[in-house]
Amino acid sequence: MKTYNWAILGCGSIAKKFTLELKDLPNANLYATASRNIDTATNFASEFNFEKAYGSYLEMVNDPKVDIVYIATPHSFHKEHTLLCLNFKKAVLCEKAFAINTKEVEQMILASKEYNTFLMEAFWVIFRPKFNKVLELINTRKLGKLKFVKSDFMFNQPFDSNSRLYNLDLGGGSLLDIGIYPVFTALMLLGIPDKIETIPHFSPSGSEESISMLFGYKNGSNAVLNSSVTSNYKNDVELIFENGTIKYERFSNDSIELIQNETLEKITFNPGPNMGYQFEAIHVMECLDNNLIESPVLTNTVSLNLIRTLDKIRKKANITYPKHD
Structure with a gap:
């Protein structure tokens, strides 16, 4: 080695x-x-x-x-x-x-x-065992078609004009810092959306402090995504299929909840001391x-699809970084 x-x-x-x-x-x-x-x-x-x-x-x-x-x-x-x-x-x-x-x-x-x-x-x-287990469950098609992705990431950081999170010159705001996680989840599970709608809210410095995003797909699936640096909420993911649901907390390593035919199955992991x-x-x-020179898992194409989608969201929400755009 x-x-x-x-x-x-x-x-x-x-x-x-x-x-x-x-x-x-x-x-x-x-x-x-x-x-x-x-x-x-x-x-x-x-x-x-x-x-x-x-x-x-x-x-x-x-x-x-x-x-x-x-x-x-x-x-x-x-x-x-x-x-x-x-x-x-x-x-x-x-x-x-x-x-x-x-x-x-x-x-x-x-x-x-x-x-x-x-x-x-x-x-x-994308490299954590729990996320790969979610992909495996989706690919079995036992729950039918994935219809909705609900994904949130929020924490409460009081406004501070000196904070990186509120500094437009540093790409401040919730979207690039934590909103990127729900967006990534939707892209990995549903693909590139055909339609994007947004509702942003802005801080006194002009940075976006929270944003709600709706992704629409021509195949009938949707994603409802939220990020905020002014709210406290569980950072969880809920996947709604034709015949059941999958729920998991993004940063916990311990379990996935699979619900089918009103029966709950908990798939557990050994969390260990690390985040992953x-x-x-x-x-x-x-x-x-x-x-x-390129990962076969997290390819350049994955990263390009992600940043292109984030650019579309920013354009729709009128989120700008004056020194960079």
Whole structure:
């Protein structure tokens, strides 16, 4: 088993969650951290026992020992940081949203091909056993046709003009931060919608603080999706079929509820100590073992379909990022 040297670009909260699970993988070596502030990089490196800390991203990518870079900066920097890493032939796992818009994602994918270097969006839920079990249940067709997808993601973050969530220059708002999860679920289970309707609500800074989305499909299926940074609600998914339903909580690893003929069946999983970020890291290293520059699971096409749909939603809801659009 080949061991890969991982570097973390951007040492914030999501990077910590990812690293907590990365450190348990036998073929992942916690090698380097990088931040614009050397103290931030050093503290992160000390907390998780990385070998090196860099006070600039350019210094980090110049290190020939770095194999894979996990990018965990705000959405608005993803294109810039991804292109930097690819230019130095560093494999990239970049947090979602992959970038601000379709144009940026297309540039990133083109660079991956030009430099013949691996690139994947860090949409970790697609690699979790529970999500794959849901796909398996759908594909058996035992419940009939999937008619409705209901998916929500909400939390309450009081308005703060200094917060990333409310900063338009950083791609702030609920849609790219958490609304992307319900949208991704609908795309994976129902495909690209034929019609999109939206109801957004905006914060004092002009960022979208909540949005309700309705996807319509010519085959008669619909998706009802909600995201909000000003509400508290379960982050769950409900799938309604012709002959039953499937329910599951997005971030819990423990169970899926399957209801058919008024009979409830609970399919349980061993949740373990982790959320499931380790599965995407395992997949990236497997891809590199096989000299791939694109994941066969989370393909460039999946990421393009996602960002194109998000762009359509933003256009419909009049959500703009003035420095990027």
